Amino acid sequence: MPDNSCGNSRIAGCQFTLYPMSDRFVDIILGALEEVDTSKVWKETDDVSTCVRGKMVHVFDVSKALFLHAAKTGEHVAMSGTFSIGCPGDTEADAYMDETDAPLNEQRSNEISQEAGCKFALYPMGRDDYMNAIYEQIDLSKHRKVKVSGTHYATRLDGDVSDIFSALQASFTSVQEKVSHVTMTFTISANSPSNKA
Numbered sequence: 001m002p003d004n005s006c007g008n009s010r011i012a013g014c015q016f017t018l019y020p021m022s023d024r025f026v027d028i029i030l031g032a033l034e035e036v037d038t039s040k041v042w043k044e045t046d047d048v049s050t051c052v053r054g055k056m057v058h059v060f061d062v063s064k065a066l067f068l069h070a071a072k073t074g075e076h077v078a079m080s081g082t083f084s085i086g087c088p089g090d091t092e093a094d095a096y097m098d099e100t101d102a103p104l105n106e107q108r109s110n111e112i113s114q115e116a117g118c119k120f121a122l123y124p125m126g127r128d129d130y131m132n133a134i135y136e137q138i139d140l141s142k143h144r145k146v147k148v149s150g151t152h153y154a155t156r157l158d159g160d161v162s163d164i165f166s167a168l169q170a171s172f173t174s175v176q177e178k179v180s181h182v183t184m185t186f187t188i189s190a191n192s193p194s195n196k197a
């Protein structure tokens with residue numbers, strides 16, 4: 001029988017895809033990947049997506065910075081992905097768990113002010129009381145600097161990109177303290193023509 005226990009591995013990760021709605025999509029994707037300092041995370045990019053793994057603080061720092069650098073081009077850009085922590089298949093073997101906690105992209109990210117809309121969904125794995133864990137987080141996200149609204153299969157967050165990522169990180173952090181294996185899907189969109197009058 002396979003060992004499906006979560007162990008004490010706390011390596012986190014995020015697999016995401018950027019979707020620039022622009023002829024310049026190659027430059028926007030590769031430019032963002034180039035501009036963001038990813039030296040504190042394991043990273044792999046292929047034709048479908050990019051995966052970053054390491055300490056949670058760096059996984060969020062890099063994911064947020066990549067979206068901001070793509071969105072600051074002014075083009076309509078979306079990003080979809082999945083955060084994961086405590087996956088039984090994800091071992092701590094990679095060296096990146098020894099990195100210090102100081103996020104490398106925070107300063108530059110803070111200089112970019114960008115509005116966006118985001119929908120996210122939490123999936124605490126392997127728990128009968130998973131709905132309680134989810135409702136608790138939706139309540140908590142109402143206390144952050146973002147507008148929170150319910151929608152089918154997800155919660156919608158509207159506001160500044162940095163505040164949205166802070167809310168995502170806070171929800172994810174808090175659930176994984178109680179539930180060992182958690183995944184969280186998200187889609188975030190900026191500069192959509194739908195928002196222009």
Ligand SMILES: Cc1ncc(C[n+]2csc(CCO)c2C)c(N)n1
Pocket residue numbers: 016017018019025026029030045046047048049050
């Ligand atoms: C974050 C992120 N990583 C990889 C891709 C996949 N991808 C699609 S076009 C392109 C550039 C030319 O190869 C790449 C890498 C993506 N969309 N977003």
